[in-house]
Amino acid sequence: MSKPVVATTSLAGCFGCHMSLLDIDERILDLIELVEFNKSPIDDIKTFTKECDIGIIEGGCCNSENVHVLKEFRKHCKTLVVIGECGRTGGLPAMRNNNASITECLEEAYLNCVSVQANDEKIIPNDDELPMILDRVYPCNEVVKIDYFLPGCAPRADLIWNALVALVTGDEMNLPYEVVKYD
Amino acid sequence: MDNHKSQKSFVADGNHCSCDCSSLHTILAKYDNDSSRLMDILIAVQEKAGCIQEKAVKEIAKALNLSKVDVEQTLSFYHFFSDGAKADYAVYLNDSVVAEMMGREDIAKTFEEEVGVTFGKISEDGKIGLFNTSCIGMNDQEPAAIINQRVFTKLTPEKVRKIVIEMKNGKSIDDIVGSNVENNIKKQGPILTKDIEVGEGLKKAVEMKPETLIEEVRQSNLRGRGGAGFPTAMKWKFCREAAGDKHFVMCNADEGEPGTFKDRVILTERPEMVFEGMAIAGYAIGAEEGILYLRYEYKYMQSFLENVLQEMRSKKLLGENIFGKFNFDIRIQFGGGAYVCGEESALIESAEGKRGEPRDRPPFPVVKGYMQQPTSVNNVETLSAVVKIINKGAKWYRSLGTIDSTGTKLMSISGDCEKPGVYEMEWGFTVNDILQMVGAKDVQAVQIGGPSGNCVNPAQFNRKVAYEDLSTGGAIIIIGKERDLLKDVVLNFTNFFIEESCGSCVPCRAMTVQYRNRLEKILRGNGVAKDIEAMLEWEKVMKTNRCGLGHSAANPILTTIQNFRELYDAKLQKDTDYVSEFNLEAAVQESCKAAGRQPNLGGE
Structure with missing residues (x-):
């Protein structure tokens, strides 16, 4: 039987959740026995080359590129798992949601901030190749259907591992206190 | 507390609204620079100056030996206080x-x-x-x-x-014409009927030993009329037995549950009875001080009630050596506009000059209440009933109502009916009895006990209104067939709880907003069955809130899911378990405009 195929991505996140995924220590050897990776920063496959069983998403959506990638994941993965607070609630990037409009954010970042230098033409980046910024940061489940969420900032390696193993084996997930506490 | 209803979110304009120093010092001196009287001080400054500016806050903090933020946190909590702009x-x-x-x-x-x-x-x-x-x-x-x-x-x-x-x-x-409050007593029962002289109940009470008095109240089976229904005698007994330097009686006249107005009517029509009830409670628990905590919305009653108190003092029904037995006097404490202060521990915090945030319990107020001393907090109607119980006996009172709900209840009835007003009724009537009495036809739903209570459907109109079935503090809102129940009623109630949450417990502060978002999604026609399941599931989280407000903040949604499921189901999208409301075109519009570029939607 072929191994389950896993894809991962980091959207508007800090890659901390991916670091946590790598924090499974020597179990990474078990992992590559257990699953095959497709599109993922772990193996640097940039686009989907086959349909996947599990998509792991870190981060929410702050721009049109994030939305595009997330929709691709929904299209190509049977099960989507969001890991971490940013994907689940918007997280730290969503701090911009309540306090300022996106226009104010852009003006502060590119025009008005004391650290802005050498932008004499007063340009807010506008190249067509750049992703378009969204009016606010959206959690993934507002854009596509998400099947499972693993909370934490970042979720503990053991939580990600246990969830992944449960998904692949179909066994009940092991959730001891140590794995879901956040301090 | 969410402040968007108040004047606070507006920038202060200039200097014309500061309270001048001499009047501020007069106010501070009136309250002996006592920090526990901060509410009174803020109310007085607000009245004098129309707002409470930073300069005044600093002065108050200095005089009361508080930090500036101590004053600011009380000031910012109540929505009738303004820290900036003022209007005449x-x-x-x-x-x-x-x-x-x-x-x-x-x-x-x-x-x-x-x-x-x-x-x-x-x-x-x-x-x-x-x-x-x-x-x-x-x-x-x-x-x-x-x-x-x-x-x-x-x-x-x-x-x-x-x-x-x-x-x-x-x-x-x-001098502006039109200011007028009607009492609308539509049915008068044994409590509202004026059949005894002022002071008669108190006179009989002091002839008994306090323990005997409490026993008499216990025999009457009187339960708290604010809504929770705690046995009054048990509260008094615990309070009397608790050790403390002083004991206090507090009368809860915060009456913030939307749809309730019977305490306003009692305080207008029978204020002496309420004060007499407080004195009886004082004698029972061994208190010499009583505080009537009155919501700021009823500030117009102040001089009327002060006059009543003065008259009772002159008749020696209040003050020193009442009937040669005990000392007891009452002061009126106003709130500043906050529903949560109807919760007894929040009410105490507020009366001490602080934010109206409910306390952790235990200890309960009967052990550590006002000023950390044993305190009995009783509803206006409860204290009124006590006067009649002492006068006419527990046996008489027990003959009214049902076994578990003795006596009568004052109902505040409003909404789609011909005769809204206050009705005093013997416990044990049904919802149908009410509807017939008030002339309500084509009724879709009846909200029993205000937003924190239960929204019942016609199939339940034969249920009994009593502690043993549909319990209520007395608010009945009748909703006619032509109303959009979910939009006009449930959404309004949910917004009310978001507005009035003190913000202390996360589920009350945040989940209420999540509830509203889900409800609005359903109202937009984008809901799915899972949204209903989620809202039901969240009830467990709401139960972890600290006080009754937090426990019941989702009740408008939860009770209508239970009793009017078909209204929700009719709006849900079938054959799918997920609907996204995300719209890329709308989401990128503003940033593209700011950057001066054309949105490229690329077929997304």
Whole structure:
């Protein structure tokens, strides 16, 4: 039987959740026995080359590129798992949601901030190749259907591992206190 | 507390509204620079100056030996306090469900047109400010507004135009025609009936030993009339037995549950009975001080009630050596506009000059209450009933009502019916009895016990209103068939809880907003069955809140899912378990405009 195929991505996140995924220590050897990776920063496959069983998403959506990638994941993965607070609630990037409009954010970042230098033409980046910024940061489940969420900032390696193993084996997930506490 | 209803979110304008130093010091001296009287001090400054500016905050903090933030956190909690802009006339228009039913929208529109600003703002000349406020206890005479502590009821666009003209002309608020509160007692029962002289109950009470008095109340099976239904005698017994330097009686007249107005009527019609009940409670638990905690919405009653107190003092029914047995006096403590202060421990915090945040319990107020001393907090109606119970005996009282709910209940009835008002009824009547009595036809739903209670459907109209079945503090709102129950009622109630949450517990502060978001999604036609399941599931989280407000904040949604499931189901999308409301085109519009580029949607 072929191994389950896993894809991962980091959207508007800090890659901390991916670091946590790598924090499974020597179990990474078990992992590559257990699953095959497709599109993922772990193996640097940039686009989907086959349909996947599990998509792991870190981060929410702050721009049109994030939305595009997330929709691709929904299209190509049977099960989507969001890991971490940013994907689940918007997280730290969503701090911009309540306090300022996106226009104010852009003006502060590119025009008005004391650290802005050498932008004499007063340009807010506008190249067509750049992703378009969204009016606010959206959690993934507002854009596509998400099947499972693993909370934490970042979720503990053991939580990600246990969830992944449960998904692949179909066994009940092991959730001891140590794995879901956040301090 | 969410402040968008208050004046606070507006930038202070200039210097014309500061309270001058000499009047501030007079106010501080009146309250002996006592930090526990911060509420009174803030109310006095607000009244004098129309707002409480930073300069005054600093002075108050210095005089009371508090930090500036101590003063600011109390100031910012209550929505009738303003820390900045001031209007000569501050119009607070009720935005509760029944106000909306009775035509609030037209009234609000007329105010906005005539004043020339939208709600939440003050006219440019600083004369008139328009603000929304939660239920002001006038459900039987809506639409109604409070303007500089005076209540204007049964507003019509014509009335509003006249009022605005007079305000623009600078007329004194007392000379503006239309300020009028009706009592609307539609059914008088044994408690409201004036069949004993003032002081008779108290005289009989002091002839008994306090323990015997408490036993008599226990025999009557009287339970708290605020809604929770805790046995009154047990509360008094615990309080009497608790050790402390002093004991206190507090009368809870915060009456913030939308749809409730019976305490206003009792305090207007039978104030002596309430004060007499407080004195009896004082004798029973061994207290010499009583505090009537009155909601700020009823500030217009102040001089009337002070006069009643004075008269009772002159008759030696209050003060020292009452009937040669004990000392007891009462002061009135006003709130500042906060529903949560109806919760007894929040009420105590507020009376001590702090934010009205409920305390952790235990210890309960009967052990550590006001000033950390044993305190009995009783509802206005409970204390009134005590006077009659002592006068006529527990046996008489027990002969009224049902076994588990003895006596009578004052019901505040409003909404879609011919005869809204206060009805005193023997416990044990059914919802149908009420509807027949008040002339309600084509009824879709009845909200029993206000937003925190239960919204029942016609199949349940034969249920009994009593502690053993549909328990209530007395608010009944009748909702006719023509109303959109989910949009007009449930959404309004949910917004009310978001507004009034003290913000201390996360589920109450945050989940209420999640509830509203889900409800609005369903109302937009984008809900799925899973949204209903999620809202039911969240109830467990709501139970982890600290106080009754938090426990019941989702009740408008939860009880209507239970009793009106078909209204939700009709709006749900079938054959799918997920609907996204995300719209890429709309989401990128603003940033593209700011950057000066064309959105490239690329077929997304």
